[in-house]
Amino acid sequence: MGTLLVNLVETLKIAQLSGQFQPHKNTKHFLMNLRRAITLSFWLFPCVTMAQQPICLAPVENVFEPMTDMGDNIMVKAQKAEIQQDTQASFSGNVEINSSSARIKAQQAKIDKDAGQLTASGKIGYLDQQIRVDSEDILLDFKSGELNMQETQYRMLNFNGRGQAGNININGDNGISLNDLSFTTCPKGAEDWRIEASSLTIEPGDMWGTVRHTRFYLGDVPVMYLPYFKFPVTDQRQTGLLFPEVSTSDRVGVSYAQPFYWNLAPNYDATITPRLMTDRGVQLQTEFRYLTEAHRGQVDLEYLDADSRYEFDDARYFYRLQHLGELDENWQVSADYNGLSDDNYIVDLGSDYYSRADTHLYQNVGLNYFSNQLNFSAEIRDFEIIGNHPNSYRAIPELRLQYRQPLLSHFKFSFNSELAYFDNGDINSPTATRFHVAPTLSLPLANAWGELVAETSLLQTFYWQDVPEASLLSETVSRTIGQGRLYGAINLERQTRFFGEEMTQTLEPKFQYLYTTYENQDDIGLYDTNRLLNDYIGLFRGQEFTGLDRISDSNHLTLGVATRFVDQSNREQLRLSVGQIFYFSDSELTENERNSDRSALAAEVDWRLSSKWFLHSEVQLSSSNQKVDRSNLSLDYQIGPNRLVQINHRYVRDISGEQIDQFGLTASWPIADRWQWVGRWYEDVKGNRSIETFTGIQYESCCWAIQLVAQRNLSNRFDALGERSENEFESGIALQFVLKGLGGSRNARSILNQGLFGYRQPYFLNN
Known part of the structure; x- marks a missing residue:
């Protein structure tokens, strides 16, 4: 049996027939539209960013290799072709419809010149570099450019997402519609969760898709229903709700933050986030970003009018401005200005920009000139002091000039x-x-x-x-x-x-x-x-x-x-x-x-030391008494991203009249199939007390995970005189449920970055 090649773009010749039949102008894009329709059904849900366990990833067959030399051409391959005068052609036996971006396989395909249609049936498979689709039959109308697929199942190839659609229809006049569609990241036969929707439609020229009757299932139990909502279908930023953030802690209770994104203009936007805390009240967090040809920056403002656990009646707030701009080819202006209402704001409410161990907030404004031989800077260096620390000098202003020749x-x-x-x-x-x-x-x-x-x-x-x-x-x-x-x-x-x-x-x-x-x-x-x-x-x-x-x-x-x-x-x-x-x-x-x-x-x-063991050490040995003045030791054992043990010790004989002698142990280790344990313990050797104890356990399947974390550590709160507490501890338990594919981005390893002493990577040599 020979192989028949048919160019559908230039003349759509069928075997040796003359090129009298001209396809609709949309015909050469039907593979692209098919891919877009299936992919948009997945756009209902954010892309999964969490690393998947290898056991969850089934092997991908028939990986598509682009045929870059085809241009816009579409070719048909078949083992057998039957031609009826110049009106019809039938293909059978390993039929392939190829383009530079995708491939369709079927058992039979038929081109009807009079009807202006291409039909294919028999275990149809669609494949490109991102998605694989299986269907029962395909109908393509050359005159209208309409594409219809029945009983489809799709799978994303870049991660573990899959689903199905009862019908996919692409029409130049009506747009794209999918009926009876679903999505999950769970493996077949173990759908711990899934999302189903009755329909998804995208009208021509519309930047929004419409989804109706969406149901969210845990197992076979429906737990949430949305009768109607819209989502963006282009890369352009769109106004709307972002995924909420839910957490619990001893400081704020249960916290629910619901971001709202506001696309004000192509070059500036805002995110407004009301945050409900059961133990403190409602906080408003805002972020405003702007970008021009020469300037960019961000303004953050957080405000809590009445904190039910705060010892004073004053409102609590935090603000931050960052700006960088070019005045011309050599001149640049910058600003980093921060402030807050009280010393315990970061300790009590948290911050994305500062840690509760920080004692100063930057308040800097600068003007800079750069050239090959001359540099100039004018800067005001101020700061806000947190707690009862000695008043430091501000440089208001500081001018620097550097010349080289x-x-x-x-x-x-x-x-x-x-x-x-x-x-x-x-x-x-x-x-x-x-x-x-x-x-x-x-x-x-x-x-x-x-x-x-x-x-x-x-x-x-x-x-x-x-x-x-x-x-x-x-x-x-x-x-x-x-x-x-x-x-x-x-x-x-x-x-x-x-x-x-x-x-x-x-x-x-x-x-x-x-x-x-x-x-x-x-x-x-x-x-x-x-x-x-x-x-x-x-x-x-x-x-x-x-x-x-x-x-x-x-x-x-x-x-x-x-x-x-x-x-x-x-x-x-x-x-x-x-x-x-x-x-x-x-x-x-x-x-x-x-x-x-x-x-x-x-x-x-x-x-x-080996492929698994790494050692880093620094030491300063006094020449007068041969005693160690300062030392830092870190020993790491790693055999995988979630299999690690780190032992470290830090010692300073005298720093501002105090001695630091701390010993720490950090570990992350699988304890059973899909169960992961992490822990951290830091001991103040000089004070003979534990300053942080942190442990967490996680269950992680292919499509969901649950994390339970408990910790006890120094509170670091300031008293009324601004003195930091050195004996007050706080404890907390946090529970987080993550559905992979629904915005979950944390894994067991990320738990190690929490707390006072986040996990530090070992000092790698040049890998």
């Missing part, structure tokens, strides 16, 4: 300057205007195996301070400091064996000599300056403090070395870094007194 063949000249005014709002604290300039001449030399940089800088700073009468600070200060720096690094490598495997080992030693002159700075206030902590990278910063109010004199040499082991697949298996600063003289700066001639030894280790 190559000199001769190898030298580079740079000029950094800054002008800032500092005020913390306290009449008993000084205010100051600071002007700083720092011209630098450098000689950078670099190639593939190393680099050498020599530079010298002059740091000139002027202060005009408005100080209280009893203050020891000076009203005017001129500070001149010179600095010289020499930095070098070499990259070496060799072939070696590491644990029996061929590896490339690198050796990367580097050094830095830094000399900075001394000048007394006791008559200068501290406005944006804090002591820096030195990890391995920090050893080569060349400064001991943030900001400019304290510049320490220095005469020291920093030595460091790193080594990496890289396997044949170019993956790092081990990275080890260690470094230390050696001081040739003591610092005369009051705030930088040292009791040793060397810094703490800083080391870092990242080790891929």
Whole structure:
């Protein structure tokens, strides 16, 4: 039996007949319309984003491979063809109707020139890259462009969604209609839930589809009915209700949030969300977004008029503005402005933008200029303090200018300057205007195996301070400091064996000599300056403090070395870094007194112990007493996305007079078929108490999941004086039911991101 190819677009020739029959202009689009009709029946329900278990995914047969060389042509293949003069052609035996985007298979197909119709029957299958449809018969009218399919069953190929429709009809005059349709993500024979509708219609030119008599079933029990609703059928944003968010917690009780999306214009929109909390009342959350050719931003406002659990009668609110705009090719303006009504707002009501451990909200506005040689910025850096924290200085404003210029063949000249005014709002604290300039001449030399940089800088700073009468600070200060720096690094490598495997080992030693002159700075206030902590990278910063109010004199040499082991697949298996600063003289700066001639030894280790085990560690070992000043250890065991155990320990000997010594354990593990357990426990070793206990269990089938989570942790609430509670705990139990395919996007792994100590991925080497 031969194969017959028929071009339906150009002439629709049947075997060797002359091309007298011309199809309707819509004929070449019938495959596209069929695909659109079936896909729109699925648009009733949001696309599933949750990762599916492999056991739920049945193998897909006859995967469609696009025939890109066909263009708009449609071809018919068959084992047998019967031609009756020039009016009819019948095809039988493995009939295929192919286009560049889809394929239809049938046992029989018939083209009737006089009637202007194509019919196909016998186990019809439609397939493209997204969907597969099985049907009993197809009728295509070439003259009207009408397509009709009976008793269809469809399956989405990109995820586990399927359903059926009793009838599909596509008509150029009446649009698209589907009758007796259904949808579920459950496997065949185990429909734990499904949605059924009597009809779905889309009229020509309409951006909305209409669905009638929709029923939602759990098992065979109907639990919800909607007689009528509309949904968008285009990619254009449409006004309407979004899926609600339901949760429970000890802080708010049962929370139900119903977002309403408002498509105000093509370049701006709003989302208005009333949130009902059984323990607190009704909160209004709004989000407004805008986008122009040069500007974009977002405004958020949350308001709760009467909180039944709040100790005061005041209304509670939170607001946030973010803006980024281009004034022209080089100028840019930005804003990040936040505020709230009270210290406990985030703790009590939650936030999508801040955590309850935060103590400051940004209130920044900036203007920036960028070019190849010159950068300029003008910024107001303010913030709102949460709780009873020391009043910090604001920079209102802060102006920065940076200029770079190559000199001769190898030298580079740079000029950094800054002008800032500092005020913390306290009449008993000084205010100051600071002007700083720092011209630098450098000689950078670099190639593939190393680099050498020599530079010298002059740091000139002027202060005009408005100080209280009893203050020891000076009203005017001129500070001149010179600095010289020499930095070098070499990259070496060799072939070696590491644990029996061929590896490339690198050796990367580097050094830095830094000399900075001394000048007394006791008559200068501290406005944006804090002591820096030195990890391995920090050893080569060349400064001991943030900001400019304290510049320490220095005469020291920093030595460091790193080594990496890289396997044949170019993956790092081990990275080890260690470094230390050696001081040739003591610092005369009051705030930088040292009791040793060397810094703490800083080391870092990242080790891929195996395909399942990962180790990350940082440690700073004091050179004066050989005790650990700071350390962080994380050991991870992973054999899958939901099979992991992480052990971590964090230690700081002294930070603001406090010691941190915390031990944590995080785990996620399957405990039975479709049952998953997650847990987290953090212990304050110094205080001998648990600071967070968190456990959850989830049952997950192919099409639905239920999560039960219980936790106990520090409340972090502030008292009337703004002091954070260190002994008050809160407990809560949360239950969430997720239907896959109906907006559910959380899995068992996502539970680990909740609570005070969210799960942190291990520090992977370059995968």
